Amino acid sequence: MGTGSSAWEIASVFVGGLATLAIFSFLIKENGFYRFFEHLFIGIAAGLGPMLVVRDFLWPNIVEPMLGFSVRTYPDGTPVVPYQPLYLLYLIPMGFGCLYYFIYSKRHAWLAKIVIGFTLGTSGALAIRGFFSEAIPQVASSFKPLIVFEDGAFSIFASFNNLLFVLTLLLVLNYFLFTFGREGSAQGKIAPLGRPLLMVCFGAFFGSTVMARLALLVERVQFIVRDWVAAVGTIVGFG
Amino acid sequence: MGSRRIIYLIMLVAVAAPILLGISQRPSRLVSAERMYDVLEKVEVKPGEVAMVWMDFGPNTIAENEPQAMVMIEHLFRRRVPVVVLSQYQQAERFLSRVPQTVARQLEAEMPDQKWRYGEAWINVGYKPGAAIFMQSLVNAADLSKFLGRDVNGMPLSNYPNFAAIGGVERVKVVGEVTGLVGVFDTIIQFFQKKGYRPVIIHGCTSITIPEAYIFLDSGQLHGLLEGIAGAAWYSEVLKKFHPQSDNKRLLVTNTALSAAHLVIIGLIIVGNIMPFFTRWRSRGDR
Numbered sequence: 001m002g003t004g005s006s007a008w009e010i011a012s013v014f015v016g017g018l019a020t021l022a023i024f025s026f027l028i029k030e031n032g033f034y035r036f037f038e039h040l041f042i043g044i045a046a047g048l049g050p051m052l053v054v055r056d057f058l059w060p061n062i063v064e065p066m067l068g069f070s071v072r073t074y075p076d077g078t079p080v081v082p083y084q085p086l087y088l089l090y091l092i093p094m095g096f097g098c099l100y101y102f103i104y105s106k107r108h109a110w111l112a113k114i115v116i117g118f119t120l121g122t123s124g125a126l127a128i129r130g131f132f133s134e135a136i137p138q139v140a141s142s143f144k145p146l147i148v149f150e151d152g153a154f155s156i157f158a159s160f161n162n163l164l165f166v167l168t169l170l171l172v173l174n175y176f177l178f179t180f181g182r183e184g185s186a187q188g189k190i191a192p193l194g195r196p197l198l199m200v201c202f203g204a205f206f207g208s209t210v211m212a213r214l215a216l217l218v219e220r221v222q223f224i225v226r227d228w229v230a231a232v233g234t235i236v237g238f239g
Numbered sequence: 240m241g242s243r244r245i246i247y248l249i250m251l252v253a254v255a256a257p258i259l260l261g262i263s264q265r266p267s268r269l270v271s272a273e274r275m276y277d278v279l280e281k282v283e284v285k286p287g288e289v290a291m292v293w294m295d296f297g298p299n300t301i302a303e304n305e306p307q308a309m310v311m312i313e314h315l316f317r318r319r320v321p322v323v324v325l326s327q328y329q330q331a332e333r334f335l336s337r338v339p340q341t342v343a344r345q346l347e348a349e350m351p352d353q354k355w356r357y358g359e360a361w362i363n364v365g366y367k368p369g370a371a372i373f374m375q376s377l378v379n380a381a382d383l384s385k386f387l388g389r390d391v392n393g394m395p396l397s398n399y400p401n402f403a404a405i406g407g408v409e410r411v412k413v414v415g416e417v418t419g420l421v422g423v424f425d426t427i428i429q430f431f432q433k434k435g436y437r438p439v440i441i442h443g444c445t446s447i448t449i450p451e452a453y454i455f456l457d458s459g460q461l462h463g464l465l466e467g468i469a470g471a472a473w474y475s476e477v478l479k480k481f482h483p484q485s486d487n488k489r490l491l492v493t494n495t496a497l498s499a500a501h502l503v504i505i506g507l508i509i510v511g512n513i514m515p516f517f518t519r520w521r522s523r524g525d526r
Contacts, residue, residue, distance in 0.1 A: 027247050049329045056365040060389050126371045130429035134460075141458035204450050208467075211446035212303065212419070214254070214500045215468050218493055219302030221254050 010231045017228030020220050066090050142169055168197050246507065253503040254496045263491035264498065266472035271456060275441045275463020276477045279314045279413065282439075288410045289321045289402065293427065294338065295418035297330025300445050306471035306490050307443030308338045308417045312361075313485070314478060316346055320412070321401040322361040323387070327370060327423050335363045335391070349484045358399040365391035370423075374430035378408045414438045417465075419445030424452075428460055443470065468494050 022037035064070040068083040096115065103112035144165055148158035174187060175194025182188030256262070282290070292311060296304035315322050316339075324335050343355035357363075364387045367373050380386035383405040384396040397403045405411075408431075416427045424442065431438055439462045444452040446467035455461040465471050472494035475487035 027244065045330065048332070052329050052332060052366045053368050056391065057368050060393065122372075126375075126430075130371065130425065133432060134425060134429045137460050138454060138458040201450065205447075208446040208449045210504065211467060211497070211501070212300075214250075214497055214504075215302040215446060216299075217250065218254050218258075218468075218496045218500065221251070221496070222258050222489075222493060225255060225258050 010234050013227050013231040014235060017224055017231065020224060020228075024220075062090055062094075142166075172197055249503060249507075250500060253499045257492055257496040257499050261488075261492060262495055263488060264495045266469055266476060266491065266494050269466060269470055269473040271453075271464040271466060272470045272474045273477060274456075275311075275465060276314070276474060278439055278441055278463045279311075279318065279320075282315075282318060282320055282412050284320050284412055287401075287404055287406060288412050289323050289405055290315050290413040290415065291323045291325070291411045292415035293417065293423075294324060294326050294331045294334050295328040295416065295420055295423045296334065297328060299330075300419035301334070302493075303445045303467045303471070304417050304419060304443060305334060305338065306468060306475075306493070307465045308334065308415075309342055310465070310471050310474040310478060310490075311415050311417065311441065311443060312339055312342045313346070314474075315413075315415075316342055316355050316360055317478075317482065319360075321359070323364060323383075323402065323405075323411075324361060325364045325387075326366050327368075327373070327426065328418070328420065329366055329368075332366060335365065339363070345486065349482075349486075358394075359401055362396065362399055362402050363391045364389075364396075370426050371430050374426055378431060378433045378436070380408070382406055383408065383410070408433065408438075409436050411438060414440045415443070416440060417443035419448055421448055421451060424448070428455060441465075468497055 019037045019041070022033045025031055026034045060070075065084065066087040071083050072080045074080060096118075099111045100115045101112070102108040102110075142165075144162040146159060146163050146166065148155045148162060150158060171190065171194040173194075175191050175198065177187065177191070180187060182191060284290075292308070292315070294304070294308050296308075312322060312324075322339065324339060326332070326335055339357075339361045343357075343360060346355055347353065355361075369376075377383070377386060384403055387396055389395050390399075396405075414427065414431055416424055418424050424444070427440065431440070440460065441463040442452055442455070442461050443465040444467070449466045452461065452464055452466075456464050465474055468490075472487070472490050475485070475490050479485045479487055
């Protein structure tokens with residue numbers, strides 16, 4: 001925190017540090033201080049979402065143009081761009097979306113089902129499109145050459161990497177192949193080889209999860225030791 | 240004091256010591272970060288062309304994602320690439336303004352004769368809800384400036400010469416995605432493209448999502464990757480190599496504190512696995 005920090009900045013750092021210590025106090029034991037800040041955080045996160053949707057999206061993109069608030073005028077009162085009444089067409093999808101609220105009516109709940117059906121259909125279509133644009137390049141990239149030449153010379157390292165990749169891919173895919181009877185078949189005998197490879201993968205995920213959690217701890221300790229202590233120092237008059 | 244609390248205390252000391260003493264070690268080399276550096280180094284923008292950086296993170300992953308966003312934006316600013324910052328994540332609001340402002344201040348302190356001003360070097364168009372549907376509309380918009388409309392302060396983009404007429408999505412030369420949220424990242428990979436346009440995507444991920452992000456790096460869907468704090472730390476070292484005035488001390492201390500914590504965990508795992516043998520050996524001796 002710089003020496004020229006505003007009172008508002010100092011106050012926010014002070015409250016932030018207090019909240020951090022409150023949450024960490026859970027490590028000693030469950031307590032009221034912790035619970036207060038936990039609820040405070042949930043409340044803020046819940047309130048922030050709708051506010052941002054209204055401020056950054058609904059108001060500037062829908063309400064303002066629809067009601068003509070976004071029309072700027074020259075000093076003589078003539079509009080720079082005339083009001084566009086076509087924006088009123090937004091009322092159609094908005095009205096359609098509002099049918100969702102009929103879910104609370106026993107008699108008219110079927111109206112909500114139309115919106116739910118529409119949403120499910122749209123989401124399904126988007127998911128299919130998304131899946132193909134994400135997965136196809138990955139499938140294509142899994143066809144790796146097992147013998148790799150780099151600058152005209154055979155690269156043992158790159159070849160080994162690709163061999164390991166292809167072997168892992170095939171063994172793990174085979175591990176999850178449950179369609180055919182495994183007993184006594186070659187596929188069944190090879191299947192257990194996929195398990196240790198999966199365990200390596202889970203180990204990597206676990207290790208990286210631990211690393212992420214520790215990174216959070218480092219950042220918070222850094223914040224407390226540097227910023228918060230400086231803010232407290234400023235408040236009590238040492239800064 | 241229970242053994243669990245002793246472990247917490249050891250971890251706290253391990254993390255706090257390098258921070259309090261200002262100990263910093265050189266980070267390990269990360270090729271994925273160097274790939275990203277090369278990508279940004281090659282970006283050439285004509286007037287109207289921009290980079291788009293999505294900061295889809297909140298306080299819960301600030302530790303890793305903020306340093307990544309900082310080094311990414313620092314490099315883009317140094318290269319004078321106009322940056323549009325925005326987010327699909329509500330809680331990113333504060334970072335959308337803080338990160339570019341901090342980077343601009345640092346660069347201006349480093350080079351007092353140069354300026355990085357809001358509206359010239361970057362604009363913040365704020366939080367954009369709608370995920371895949373928004374992304375579809377964005378990539379199909381004829382003019383991104385008109386589609387995005389206004390910045391977070393309510394100013395029309397037409398007021399900022401560098402961002403007044405961006406045109407179609409093809410004019411976005413680099414897409415940066417800094418997030419720890421897999422679903423949000425997927426939205427970029429899946430929908431930030433259209434027929435004839437596949438963007439250059441660079442990504443800053445949290446440690447948890449590194450194994451998953453590697454799949455995209457390997458398949459060529461990502462062109463560069465920052466792996467947690469370590470990725471940001473190495474990137475800052477590469478930046479420092481070419482810009483010696485760049486100050487990355489704090490990031491290196493953070494990375495060192497993380498390494499110290501890792502060493503303690505490895506030590507605890509070893510001790511935890513040896514102790515049962517030791518206890519058994521002692522109980523046999525007592526008999």
